[in-house]
Amino acid sequence: xxxxxxxxxxxFFANCCLKCVYCxxxxxxxxxxxxxxxxxxxxxxxxxxxxxxxxxxxxxSPTHYGAQVIEALDLARGKGLRIPIVYNSGGYDSIExxxxxxxxxxVYLPDFKYxxxxxxxxxxxxxxxxxxxxxxxxxxxxxxxxxxxxxxGVAERGVLVRHLVLPNNISDSEQVLGFLAALSKDIWVSxxxxxxxxxxxxxxxxxxxxxxxxxxxxxxxxxxxxxxHNLYIQALDSSENFLPDFDQADPFAGGxxxxxxx
Numbered sequence: 001x002x003x004x005x006x007x008x009x010x011x012f013f014a015n016c017c018l019k020c021v022y023c024x025x026x027x028x029x030x031x032x033x034x035x036x037x038x039x040x041x042x043x044x045x046x047x048x049x050x051x052x053x054x055x056x057x058x059x060x061s062p063t064h065y066g067a068q069v070i071e072a073l074d075l076a077r078g079k080g081l082r083i084p085i086v087y088n089s090g091g092y093d094s095i096e097x098x099x100x101x102x103x104x105x106x107v108y109l110p111d112f113k114y115x116x117x118x119x120x121x122x123x124x125x126x127x128x129x130x131x132x133x134x135x136x137x138x139x140x141x142x143x144x145x146x147x148x149x150x151x152x153g154v155a156e157r158g159v160l161v162r163h164l165v166l167p168n169n170i171s172d173s174e175q176v177l178g179f180l181a182a183l184s185k186d187i188w189v190s191x192x193x194x195x196x197x198x199x200x201x202x203x204x205x206x207x208x209x210x211x212x213x214x215x216x217x218x219x220x221x222x223x224x225x226x227x228x229h230n231l232y233i234q235a236l237d238s239s240e241n242f243l244p245d246f247d248q249a250d251p252f253a254g255g256x257x258x259x260x261x262x
């Protein structure tokens with residue numbers, strides 16, 4: 001519902017407000033790979049992506065550039081940007097920023113990573129993650145509601161929540177899903193099984209392996225048991241060959257999806 005048939009106009013922002021030890025995009029999120037861009041240049045990039053026929057503008061990890069993103073969106077809209085704007089974040093967004101984004105974002109694509117603050121601190125360096133993410137998700141849902149698709153099956157408005165299932169962490173996944181079901185049984189959820197031990201994950205024995213099929217199936221079963229029915233379910237055979245490599249001119253040459261969780 002994000003990429004459609006013509007692709008999502010994805011803009012990655014260097015660095016990240018989260019420090020996930022297993023990040024698959026660590027070259028840009030942790031090492032800061034990227035190029036400088038002015039607000040005016042960012043607005044032009046958005047317009048170029050629209051001209052190429054992209055279904056939407058997909059802002060990946062934009063949280064720490066919130067003020068500049070708002071300014072660029074206003075400039076681009078004034079110059080004819082009309083396709084939906086996707087806000088693609090780790091869910092660690094302040095309520096103040098989200099209120100400033102009201103009316104400027106059409107589709108929110110947040111992660112909800114943890115329901116345990118100790119894990120959030122240990123694996124992502126995020127204090128008070130659970131309360132922050134819960135407040136952020138509630139505000140996102142209040143602004144744009146549930147997913148609305150156009151005739152081509154592409155999202156034009158609404159919230160799609162991603163949850164990356166981690167090994168040895170099923171009970172936490174169940175609590176995340178329980179919160180989402182309480183928010184709305186109709187909310188769209190992407191249950192991702194693509195986890196593989198990237199970046200610094202080898203330093204954490206509990207994370208230093210792929211997700212097992214039985215672990216993922218338990219999470220799927222629980223989601224269905226509590227009434228979540230708008231689910232994206234991922235194949236467990238997702239290959240590490242499909243991970244992006246931002247040292248290459250074309251990071252996605254292997255087939256990696258820019259809408260995947262980080």
